Amino acid sequence: MLNNDEKIISSFTGKLEEILTLELNAGNRIRETYKGDWPYAGCIMLFLEKPFLTPIQRSIEGVVFRNVNDPHYWKAEYYDKTMNQFLCCGFGGVPDFSNM
Template identity: 35%
Template sequence: MYQEIVDDLVETRCSSAISGELILFESDELNMIFQAELEKGNEVVEETSWPPKCKKLVILKNRFQISYEIDNVDYRKIQDPHYWDSEYSTYDKTECLVCK
């Protein structure tokens, strides 16, 4: 199932609401969460990096619609209005999907 979602992402060339560029994580699990959020109406606010570790940071406009229990990603509740509410990231923190 995970691979089907990732394949669909690649096939449909899911694009950022901001830049029109392809946003795909190297992590299949983050791609699944990202796709699910877009399908539920969430929107991309920003695509950037968060040095020193996070090479790909995607910020979503709204809080995550559901709680995702997926292996190979970490979930953290940040609750810092200056930054973001919560995040899913790879274990090594090189890729992060966060919500406002």
């Protein structure tokens, strides 16, 4: 764990909190938390260690799912536009550059 701020974790709400709970129950872990002004002012972000382990939910009102797939950042993310919250997942280990 790099930086896990319990205040940030407890402020995570709504549909992304539900997805986070499912992910933690499936065996994923929070790797890091962030609160700041990137990419949007006042946003909070939670980063999971592994790729999402539960089925991707693409039709949640107000929530955008995106495959980022950038080893410099993260694999995928949910963004709740109303709550200004991100739930991001990592690659779960060393990135595989063999297919690039």
